[in-house]
Amino acid sequence: MEHSSTVAGNPVHDNHGGTKEIWRTFWILLGLTIVELVLGYIMIGVESTGGRLGLKGAIIILMLAKAFYIVAYFMHLKGEIRNLVMTILVPLSLLLWAIIAFLYEGHSYRNNRNTYDAYTRERSNIQSTDKKADEKGMHEKKRTGAETME
């Protein structure tokens, strides 16, 4: 433990799990993705705000679980020394603050505009006319529009 040659001579981490662990992680990731997709399909039919929020929350939790498995096992961060892990993860906690602060700000901006800005309020009530042309059989017209845009 005293001499540095152990570090220099063996910079490769030993891989305890081997390919078995890799495939296990793969199946976990695949399973989580399938559950995410199933929840996404279920959400298409859900109308209530609460139900949609619950499903979205579940999807976000699954997303974070996927991120954990990729970082911990594929990127092998779990096998690194704690100090190293901390220098990477602690700065990233800034993003937690940013998510909360900015989403809150966005929500508040929306409320303020709806309360005080008559233009925004009215504009957001305009029904779409030429949009979603697919359903209204105006596909040809829209295509030409896209071409002139180029």
Add this chain to the structure above:
Amino acid sequence: METTTAGLDTKWWNGGKSPFNVEYGKLMMWYFLMSDSFTFGAFLIAYGTVRFSSNGWPDPNAVFKSYPGASETTNAPLVFVSIMTFILIVSSVTMVLAVHAGHERNKKKVATNLIWTIIGGLAFLGCQAWEWNHLHHEGAWWGSNPFANSDGTESTDNFTNFFFTITGFHGFHVLSGVVINIVMLVMTLLGTFEKKGHYLMIEKAGLYWHFVDLVWVFVFTCFYLL
């Protein structure tokens, strides 16, 4: 005796050993990835902020509902994007297998797995190119959004602007990853790592490639599912 006065933690940093026990390049790759996740984080948080400040937003299931060869009226949400996600996960697995083979210094296995990873990356890019092309034909581009909000009201261009910017930035990362992997493959086949005595370079390329997969987990969730 000096060592008795110094605690265990101090000894760790006393010199003579590598406190992080990784080589320089790998440590710097981690820090690069950390900075890159701030970039992607900022993009996605900006997207979330704008979405939270909007009264309406297009329904992703009404936008991303086609796949190659489907007819104009096809309504198949999430199908194509789940294929893209699957491709990226599999290519991540082959990459980690390449890194693993590198630890065993098995040149042939490294090369095979790298080739699979490159194929996966190219397949993903192909899917994305098709999707962009398809959306563009529907009239979607930067500054042009043909999709109405989910409640039927008129939408702004924010949806397409964020979609093309963020998936474009991610796609650019995939492209760089494929180029890096091709360089790694060439170096492997030329025996560069064999001469060096280790395949640590593959490990760094692998970190980058997994990061691309990691970002896709977030992009995919934020744009297609939520």
